[in-house]
Amino acid sequence: EVQLVESGGDLVQPGGSLRLSCAASGFTFSSYSMNWVRQAPGKGLEWVSFISSSRNAIYYADSVKGRFTISRDSAKNSLYLQMDSLRDEDTAVYYCARDIAHGDSVRWFFDLWGRGTQVTVSS
Amino acid sequence: EIVLTQSPGTLSLSPGDRATLSCRASQSVSSSYFAWYQQKPGQAPRLLIFGVSSRATGIPDRFSGSGSGTDFTLTISRLEPEDFAVYYCQQYGSSPLTFGGGTKVEIK
Numbered sequence: 001e002v003q004l005v006e007s008g009g010d011l012v013q014p015g016g017s018l019r020l021s022c023a024a025s026g027f028t029f030s031s032y033s034m035n036w037v038r039q040a041p042g043k044g045l046e047w048v049s050f051i052s053s054s055r056n057a058i059y060y061a062d063s064v065k066g067r068f069t070i071s072r073d074s075a076k077n078s079l080y081l082q083m084d085s086l087r088d089e090d091t092a093v094y095y096c097a098r099d100i101a102h103g104d105s106v107r108w109f110f111d112l113w114g115r116g117t118q119v120t121v122s123s
Numbered sequence: 124e125i126v127l128t129q130s131p132g133t134l135s136l137s138p139g140d141r142a143t144l145s146c147r148a149s150q151s152v153s154s155s156y157f158a159w160y161q162q163k164p165g166q167a168p169r170l171l172i173f174g175v176s177s178r179a180t181g182i183p184d185r186f187s188g189s190g191s192g193t194d195f196t197l198t199i200s201r202l203e204p205e206d207f208a209v210y211y212c213q214q215y216g217s218s219p220l221t222f223g224g225g226t227k228v229e230i231k
Contacts, residue, residue: 045168113169
């Protein structure tokens with residue numbers, strides 16, 4: 001089955017760190033660019049970060065730049081998000097999402113999403 | 124950053140009704156780089172429409188998208204029970220890509 005499954009969400013104090021994982025299965029993970037998108041309680045979706053299939057392009061939203069690090073391991077078919085210096089406003093469900101294009105192409109919309117993992121930042 | 128404003132916030136309709144969802148952009152969206160997603164509680168978002176009006180794989184033809192510039196519309200011609208959900212618009216013509224706040228389509 002083609003799917004993405006996120007894990008690693010937890011309750012963490014402000015200033016703390018967390019590492020999210022996204023396990024891909026049913027498709028050639030190494031051929032696709034990947035993204036993290038989050039959804040704060042009662043809010044819409046917010047794009048967080050992008051990594052290309054070859055890892056030679058990485059982008060972040062201004063709200064997380066310098067605090068979050070995206071990475072991927074094609075041998076493990078996994079996407080990661082290292083989250084440091086967490087703030088209350090980072091509280092959200094975090095989704096991994098696959099770009100619809102494969103190879104070197106990027107189209108910036110997403111045809112496969114996981115169900116998300118909850119991150120709560122609170123003292 | 125392009126801000127997307129969806130209206131109405133909630134749409135109360137009955138099965139068989141026609142649903143018209145609106146998304147307005149704070150600036151013109153370039154080259155028709157516009158998409159719509161559906162999300163049901165506890166589920167992953169699902170791509171419905173991309174390129175303003177192209178249906179994603181497996182999406183029934185009762186879903187259609189239209190618009191240009193700053194005004195975009197998702198139309199569901201006849202609501203089926205499985206269509207009651209939250210719908211999000213997305214622009215990907217300018218960086219950063221952005222999403223709207225969502226329209227909930229609920230059963231009247």
